[in-house]
Amino acid sequence: MQNITETTPLEPEELQQLAGLAERRRAIKRYQHLYHTGSSFQYLYLIRAGSFKSYTADTSGRQQITGFHLSSELVGTAAIGTGRHICDVVALEDSSVYKISCAEIERLVHKIPMLQRCLQRALSREFERNYKVMMLLGSMKAEERLAMFLLDLSQRFAMQGYSATEFDLRMTREEIGSYLGLKFETVSRMFSSFRESRSIEVKNRSIEIKDLDRLRQMVGYFA
Amino acid sequence: MQNITETTPLEPEELQQLAGLAERRRAIKRYQHLYHTGSSFQYLYLIRAGSFKSYTADTSGRQQITGFHLSSELVGTAAIGTGRHICDVVALEDSSVYKISCAEIERLVHKIPMLQRCLQRALSREFERNYKVMMLLGSMKAEERLAMFLLDLSQRFAMQGYSATEFDLRMTREEIGSYLGLKFETVSRMFSSFRESRSIEVKNRSIEIKDLDRLRQMVGYFA
DNA sequence: CGCGATTTTGACGGCACTCAAGCGCCGTGG
């Protein structure tokens, strides 16, 4: 499961590669945009600290969340192919990013084949995730969706060296619901249900996974 | 709406560009595969006649349909970024394709900037469709999904110069359902419901759209 | 401290899924 065509979690060594390219860091305040839909592709952003959400407007104007982005992940890669950003990205909290100029990348890709491979692997991972998201939204039940969401977050936190079982959500129930194709009341009910089955401890935004295996069972085949 | 990261409808002039590159045509019998998941990316396929479906195995082994491909559309483009195919593609009927070698494209892209733009535009369209598919599966009702499916087919047939209102489906109700995240019984019921409201005439696989506007209204905001 | 935003929980209803039966179409073989 995971973000569609936007977030790109990086292996530690890939991260180092890219950090070297970072021209400068930039502070992004809560609710501030990294970029807007349709704006031209100038930079990739490597998240140094904080978190973001990306969304598109469903044609009635409300936002449809398409992904969440955590620290040490790469944002903006979907625009590589098209030259224009295809969604809005906004900070969920005060954050900090490295800006990596698109032109700079182009130049260096020719010099350093390693970097080419690194970016290709990143794009490849994104493509494969599209299919998982499709299956998620197409056929999974609310319980399965939320379990998958938690496992996904858990794995991404672990990848950065944080705890895989204790973390804080940075997004509202409504944002989670939008991402998973559920109403926020359903998300809330599922959290309560997970608590009653002792799979997790949840107090507002703080999550502690008590029974990782049970979550995995819920996701079942889709893992 | 439409296929995720796999099909690429082409404008007539783009089609001509690519037809020039076609090395040779190849006949594909019904149920025969064009390529398998994981196989290395060797060719793009321009469909000359016939139709295909692409699917991935949801981990329990059943196939999850991810797209349908009609004549004069380009198949296999999703693998450009990754070098490996990420789904299986199989013929729904006896078909014929042009094979366009990957190496050939690479060479010509350097010579003809026009072709580069053509492929980029194609990829761009695919990316944007991902979002529509996400919204479709995330929040639309069965009626809206099927209406959108029919309008999408209608538009693609029209693009090839065929009738936008009368066409034959090449896929089963079950395949449509898999694609739209519905059970085949629900698809069947919706077809019957559309018939009762005089929006379409439907007899087995043959479809005649009687009230295009009504279908558009059903899709509503999502159009 | 106070107010708006977020979250929880309950009651209720509708849409889509499940299970099941029956029909139509078509290819195969007697």
Add this chain to the structure above:
DNA sequence: CCACGGCGCTTGAGTGCCGTCAAAATCGCG
């Protein structure tokens, strides 16, 4: 040529999940 069988399709009945509406509790920002 017809009988048969299989597959796809339709339709019905019943159920369950999730969305809607509503109210109350809690959080957190100013």
